Amino acid sequence: MKGLVLSAKWEPREGYELSEFEKTTGKAITGNAIWRHPKLEVQEVEKPTIKPDQVLIQVKACGVCGSDMHFYETDEQGYILYPGLTKFPTILGHEFSGQVVEVGSEVQDLEVGDMVTAEEMIWCGHCFPCRNGFPNHCTNLEEIGFTIPGAFAEYIAIGAKYCWKLNALMDRYGDEDKVYEAGALVEPSSVAYNTVFERAGGFRPGAYVAVYGLGPIGLAVVAECKASGAAKVIGFELSAPRRDLAKKVGADYVFDPREVTPHEVVMDLTEGQGADLHVEAAGAPQVTVLEMEKSLAINGKIAQVGRAATRVPMYLETLQVRRGQVFGAQGHSGHAIFPSVIRMMASGLIDMTQIITARYSLDEVVDAIAKSVTREDGKIMVKP
Numbered sequence: 001m002k003g004l005v006l007s008a009k010w011e012p013r014e015g016y017e018l019s020e021f022e023k024t025t026g027k028a029i030t031g032n033a034i035w036r037h038p039k040l041e042v043q044e045v046e047k048p049t050i051k052p053d054q055v056l057i058q059v060k061a062c063g064v065c066g067s068d069m070h071f072y073e074t075d076e077q078g079y080i081l082y083p084g085l086t087k088f089p090t091i092l093g094h095e096f097s098g099q100v101v102e103v104g105s106e107v108q109d110l111e112v113g114d115m116v117t118a119e120e121m122i123w124c125g126h127c128f129p130c131r132n133g134f135p136n137h138c139t140n141l142e143e144i145g146f147t148i149p150g151a152f153a154e155y156i157a158i159g160a161k162y163c164w165k166l167n168a169l170m171d172r173y174g175d176e177d178k179v180y181e182a183g184a185l186v187e188p189s190s191v192a193y194n195t196v197f198e199r200a201g202g203f204r205p206g207a208y209v210a211v212y213g214l215g216p217i218g219l220a221v222v223a224e225c226k227a228s229g230a231a232k233v234i235g236f237e238l239s240a241p242r243r244d245l246a247k248k249v250g251a252d253y254v255f256d257p258r259e260v261t262p263h264e265v266v267m268d269l270t271e272g273q274g275a276d277l278h279v280e281a282a283g284a285p286q287v288t289v290l291e292m293e294k295s296l297a298i299n300g301k302i303a304q305v306g307r308a309a310t311r312v313p314m315y316l317e318t319l320q321v322r323r324g325q326v327f328g329a330q331g332h333s334g335h336a337i338f339p340s341v342i343r344m345m346a347s348g349l350i351d352m353t354q355i356i357t358a359r360y361s362l363d364e365v366v367d368a369i370a371k372s373v374t375r376e377d378g379k380i381m382v383k384p
């Protein structure tokens with residue numbers, strides 16, 4: 001079968017000290033400090049075979065994620081930009097949907113023909129965080145498309161317990177192709193759901209929400225917050241096409257942060273009361289959090305989901321005086337997140353297929369990732 005293979009050289013940067021974990025597993029904890037000269041190529045690879053607890057999925061749609069872009073882009077020394085857990089070579093792609101074509105002997109609740117999507121985080125279920133109910137912080141984590149083969153391929157083998165059926169979406173869309181496109185958007189929409197509802201604990205209907213960064217995660221935050229009763233959703237984003245997409249999925253106001261002073265805009269639009277929830281989905285907290293602090297409602301929250309390996313000076317007095325809280329969000333597993341997002345889609349509360357701005361075949365997947373570098377698109381979909 002065909003698959004998009006990323007290979008790169010294991011060349012730790014000068015001064016970077018490899019951990020024991022990195023030495024024994026060959027997995028980089030800090031990808032951008034180790035992997036150099038990445039090469040992305042659609043290759044002929046072996047079709048995966050399933051274990052008794054796995055299913056084989058024929059991939060129907062797989063979205064290009066910001067992290068795929070950060071494997072394609074390199075710094076001046078040729079290192080990948082992605083700062084997280086990685087092991088190469090592997091097949092990329094982790095926001096996918098497809099049809100079950102083979103079922104392992106121990107699998108009970110999936111059958112051939114089922115339409116499914118799957119979690120990207122392969123949590124172990126027996127480490128300390130997993131046993132305590134925190135699968136997004138599994139210490140034995142494998143990640144599809146990062147450390148193990150992903151879904152920019154014709155087929156993928158995956159544990160049945162990570163799969164979620166999309167059958168309910170058929171009633172909404174009435175079209176298989178659309179169901180698979182929506183299904184491939186469940187993963188990023190679940191990252192948004194985890195941020196707003198699981199980590200930050202959500203908000204009361206009538207709340208004011210400000211979202212910084214309107215890439216696919218920020219757009220899902222906008223859609224989910226509007227659908228959940230936010231009175232005003234205010235978005236900030238550099239790219240004009242992305243601002244338009246935010247309007248489409250429910251933003252009440254969108255601004256180019258270079259043209260306004262964001263905290264002033266938020267204070268104006270909230271009658272001087274500030275936003276009850278601020279979401280950082282831009283990955284630029286050194287800029288955005290400083291604005292959020294100045295427009296934080298009493299009892300307001302800040303949720304960080306964008307990734308940025310940088311320190312941010314905060315004036316903690318603000319958190320005291322305004323009863324503020326800051327939350328860090330990562331992942332999408334557990335906590336009824338995937339099924340809730342699928343229900344929101346099936347009921348029509350959110351329609352994330354509106355953010356798809358380009359479609360490519362598997363043969364063109366490198367072009368698809370190259371296109372994403374412009375940071376103008378909503379979601380780019382690859383359809384094997």
Ligand SMILES: [Zn+2]
Nearest residue numbers: 065066067094
């Ligand atoms: Zn992703």
Ligand SMILES: [Zn+2]
Nearest residue numbers: 124127130138
């Ligand atoms: Zn675990």
